[in-house]
Amino acid sequence: MTITNEPRLVGARVVRVEDPRFLTGKGRYIANHVLPGMRHARFVRSPFAHARITGIDLSGLPEGVAAFTGQDWAEYSIEGTSRYEGFQAAPMPILAVDKVRFVGEPVVMVVADDPYTAEDAAETVLVDYEPLPAVTSVEQALREDAPLIHEDWTSNLFVPRAYQSPGYESEKAAGPLSVQGRFINGRHSGVPLENRAVLAEVRDDEIVVRTATQIPHLVKTAIANAMKVPENTVRVISPDVGGGFGVKAQAYPEEVACALASRALGVPVKWLEDRREHFLASHHARDHVHDASLHFTEEGRITALTATVHTDMGAYSVFPWTATMDTGMAMGILPGPYKFTGYKVEGYPTCTNKVPFGAYRGVARPAACFTIERLVDWMARDRGIDRLEARRMNLVQPEDFPWNSAGGLVYDGGSLVESIDVMKEWIDYDGLVARQAEQRKQGRLVGLGMAIFTEQSAHATEEFSKRGVPIVFGYETATLRLDSTGHLTIAASIHSHGQGLETTLAQFAGEVLGLPLDRVKVVFGDTNQVAYGSGTFASRSAVLAGGAARLAAVDIRRKLEKIAAHLLEASEEDLIFTEEGVSVKGSPQSNVTMAELCRITYQRPDLLPEGVTPTLEASRTYDAPPGQGTFTNALHVGTVEVDPGTGQVTLDNYWVVEDCGVMINPLIVEGQIHGGVAQGIGTAMFEEMIYDEDGQLLTTTFMDYLLPTAKDVPYIGTKHLETPSPSTEGGLKGMGEGGAIAPGAVVAGAVEDALSELGRVWVSQIPLTPERVLRYIHEAKENG
Amino acid sequence: MKPPPFAYHRPTTLEEALDRLATDEGAVPLSGGQSLVPLLNMRLARPTTVVDLSSIPGLDSITSDEGSVTIGGKVTHAALERHAWPAGFEALIEGVKRIGYPAIRHKGTVGGSVAHADPAAELPCLLVAFDAEIGLASSSGNRTVPADDFFVGYYETARRHDEIVTSVTIRIPPGLRSGFAEVSRRTGDFALALAAVATWDSTDGRQARVVVGGLDVRPRRIPELEQRLASGASLEDALADGVLARHVSPSSDIHASADYRLEVGAEMVRRAAQEVTA
Amino acid sequence: MIDVPAEGQVTVEFTVNGVHHSVETSPRMLLADLLRERLGLTGINLGCEHGYCGACTILVNGESVRSCLMLAASADGAEITTVEGLSRNGELNPLQQSFQEAHGLQCGFCTPGMLLTATELLEGTEGPLEEDQIREAISGNICRCTGYVFIVDAIRRASERRDA
Secondary structure: OOOOOOOOOOOOOOOOOOHHHHHOOOOOOHHHOOOOOOEEEEEEEOOOOOEEEEEEEOOOOOOOOEEEEOOOOOOOEEOOOOOOOOOOOOOEEOOOOOEEOOOOOEEEEEEEOOHHHHHHHHHHOEEEEEEOOOOOOHHHHHOOOOOOOOOOOOOOEOOOEEEEOOOHHHHHHHOOEEEEEEEEEOOEOOOOOOOOEEEEEEEOOEEEEEEOOOOHHHHHHHHHHHHOOOHHHEEEEOOOOOOOOOOOOOOOHHHHHHHHHHHHHOOOEEEEOOHHHHHHHOOEEOOEEEEEEEEEOOOOOEEEEEEEEEEEOOOOOOOOOOOOHHHHHHHHHOOOOEOOOEEEEEEEEEOOOOOOEOOOOOOOHHHHHHHHHHHHHHHHHHHOOOHHHHHHHHEOOHHHOOEEOOOOOEEOOOOHHHHHHHHHHHOOHHHHHHHHHHHHHOOOEEEEEEEEEEEEEOOOHHHHHHOOOOOOOOOEEEEEEEOOOOOEEEEEOOOOOOOOHHHHHHHHHHHHHOOOHHHEEEEOOEOOOOOOOOOOOOOOHHHHHHHHHHHHHHHHHHHHHHHHHHHHOOOHHHEEEEOOEEEEOOEEEEEEOHHHHHHHHHHOHHHOOOOOOOOOEEEEEEOOOOOOOEEEEEEEEEEEEEOOOOOOEEEEEEEEEEEOEEOOOHHHHHHHHHHHHHHHHHHHHHOOOOEOOOOOEOOOOOOOOOOOOOOOOOOEEEEEEOOOOOOOHHHEOOOOOHHHOOHHHHHHHHHHHHOOOOOOOOOOEEOOOHHHHHHHHHHHHHHO | OOOOOOEEEEOOOHHHHHHHHHHOOOEEEEOOOOOHHHHHHOOOOOOOEEEEHHHOOOOOOEEEEOOEEEEEOOOEHHHHHHOOOOOOOHHHHHHHHOOOOHHHHHHOEHHHHHHHOOOOOHHHHHHHHOOOEEEEEEOOEEEEEEHHHHEEEOOEEOOOOOOEEEEEEEEOOOOOEEEEEEEOOOOOOOOOEEEEEEEEEEOOEEEEEEEEEOOOOOOEEOHHHHHHHHHOOOOHHHHHOOOHHHOOOOOOOOOOOHHHHHHHHHHHHHHHHHHHHO | OEEEOOOOOEEEEEEEOOEEEEEEEOOOOEHHHHHHHHOOOOOOOOOOOOOOOOOOEEEEOOEEEEHHHOEHHHHOOOEEEOHHHOOEOOEOOHHHHHHHHHOOOOOOOOHHHHHHHHHHHHHOOOOOOOHHHHHHHOOOOOOOOOOOHHHHHHHHHHHHHOOO
């Protein structure tokens, strides 16, 4: 639908309406919520990766401290069961019952007056364990004789996956040359700055769980299912959340535990995760090993890809994604934005004695991009072709869209080839490459790396149905109400925890009604206040909730047009909606303010036209077409200098040319790109969750797991292209994750390039710690 | 991550503090708190009493006289950073900037850092290179210990339980020059390897100190390299010959292996030495 | 001399955002928790409790410190500024406005600590600030959302603004 003669909020770099509370210390994070009579919980967690619980001694608990064990809650669990055939299921207990399966698994919950005494009380709890052999790697887990983590399973494999494209064998034969490697992405986590937090109470027969989550409705479902109570007796409220990145997009046992404890004790129960617990027990991600071969012709045309994907999914399948998500997504996008069609892939999501594996910005795509982009770089090197040109000739070309990819996805549009031209000109690519080559001849280890990708965003029902998730989500819901003073409230089923949805949704929907931002309020996070939806993840909220809000806004507008046309004695097509109100094209004296129009609607039904009801409320769901998602694209380029004596890498420049379709707010788009790139830099250079052979997590503080600081992230240049989505409302695409997808490949490629004067290496593992890089330097010198 | 219970003592004189340390075996002194409080929060330290030194006057200035500089135990890293050091102290200036982050340097103190003796910390390594004297006070008397004797082992020093580090004194010999180099994952992190080097004139000719940190349980001097540096000879042959490995036993951890530490340790020595020979 | 047993209470007097307070608390109470729980200063966020992330940063006697690494008892006699002390009557000060204009915050969790570190930087310097200077000053404040680009922008804007 077109709206003419309207002020355009979409596309404007509007400052965020939600900022003042964060700037003045009034953020509504769970830690800041206080309820009368509130008590504090602390979990006693397993120190073993795999063990039987043989006894729990609570006799040392101080007076007044309550405690719960797995036996108290053995009938409750969280189920993340996939619908794929052959999937081996295991419920996630709330508190471990007779066995622990990862270090950090909650075993006992104590409830005391404050966090200090709760921690004291937890120390008095004595748990006896009989250690079992720990399964701490995928290799170990998949051996014939491996101990079974879930004893009723037939192996430690959640479910094997496989796919082969119809023409694979002949395509592979058509590409007689090949490069191959083993591509390793370390185990990581989103590590938001706010740890998890829950505050549960039972009030007026309603179980109210305040929790820092990205998926309030889904958590509500999980809690209701776990506690076996009707969903309408559970209310989940997610207020301000200090970062999520996917870590807070699963249902966790601690959420159910707090609800159960509160119900049992009759008081509100608050739990604030500490940082050490966060490392141990908040879900990890990224842990991929890909064995892959790229097949190509003498001219450098790619014909096929063969790959095996192994993911270390930890001890339990998470809700709602299940343990198959990362493997499946990697399998789908490994072919990247290229037009070859030969593809054979196998996936092995594996169960180990580690904390479960959930979502983290990009979800499998960083690993997939790493693999394909490294292979393309190696192919280009093998063929003596410039790396950007090697990409250009293999990319899906503008005239090819929509393109059925080798991975079974439909790429619906984009500016892949254009982004190369834009980038080359912007950064003077040829000049830069020549300068670096000169500097390398003088002994400096400088290099340039790149990665290009297309990203599935705003995928909806059709896609999630294919993924075998237990709840097929895809739609979001928005309920709009325009009140009698002309102020609009948008209640959306997504969740804003940094990405500015309070502002962007208001921009996107408000402009339909001509409303300025200060007359639009966005509410989210309270399952009593907003209709069912999934939440915020997978780069979809602006598209799906925005789409729903926009459709509902149009519904309200159509009604207002009828009323205004009646009042102003004009025809509906001649009405214009602006900040001043509604007026008639060509007769500016014929107008009514929005406030007056609304007042009349609610309070003067006698003035309304026949058949029009005195309400201004609309609710819509939006399952964005195409159900398979709409595709964004981006090209990232970075330059590095490597210290030859220490292997330290300095990332000097980073540029992004990206296309996320129509942008609601470019300022927010850029913020998301910067944040994603920074996390990608962490993945590429600094961060790694490391378990030892006994399954002990060695990285449990910020001294061990290193987040990039302001001195580690360079200035990130961004340029926008805009290829509207052919199918979504407003032509929007989602882009919250994209920044995190490419940096691993970029830094790896840049380091490899930097060492090229010394000799040839194949950089195939991240993070690139100084030690790993120094080893590559030695290798280069040996090969050189 | 909340501290376990402890008694709190905040004296207004040094004598009171020393008395408490002497009579209470489980008491620990609290200076800047940047090393102690994390240990308390993680419950890795469980003192009976925390003796807060913050109300004790003095101990917080840097004074120079007669060819030496005396740094009070309560002087913060930030104060070290701000101080106008005479020529020759380049290593100290460089090294202090690498300690943690600004907020850490505002509270962390010289006395605290020295007493904590983290094997990968900058200050202990620098103080050995500058031949510093560590001043200790107790209720049974005061003494000084040369830095090289003070740092004994893994977080272990010559400080008795009842002593407080009250000062660090560095002589300023003629012709003093110093150099420093460190490699760490990020700028404020503890070192994977670091080297502090100093040279000066004495009646016995040119003297040198070559000290490495992060490669062993305590900072280590490398005598063969010191001899070469003092005589103006190149360190390269000795380094290539693996001299470092004969003096240190680095450990492997999640950040780096022992082999890596040895290799970059040698590189740090090279770079620090370059600063005094250039 | 103050001498309080573990189960006792220590009296602490300090000024916070210009207001004088006298409170009794246990010896082990961290300053961050005291300010949050007893004075309701929810602008102090706890991200790690071991001094690394900077989310709990406050100004004590004008200097940025980690409030999670200070015992409340040690703050006796201190002049403390928290983020709540930056705005007057709910009006954002020029630094806060710069952050909003530059989109220098997303989830907001690191923001109070970042603002106070920036306040200290601005008060200790003159003239427009360079990128390197700003990055060095905020190197101890982790942000997981913004990638720092717009935070640096915001602080630079604020430095240009103060001379205008």
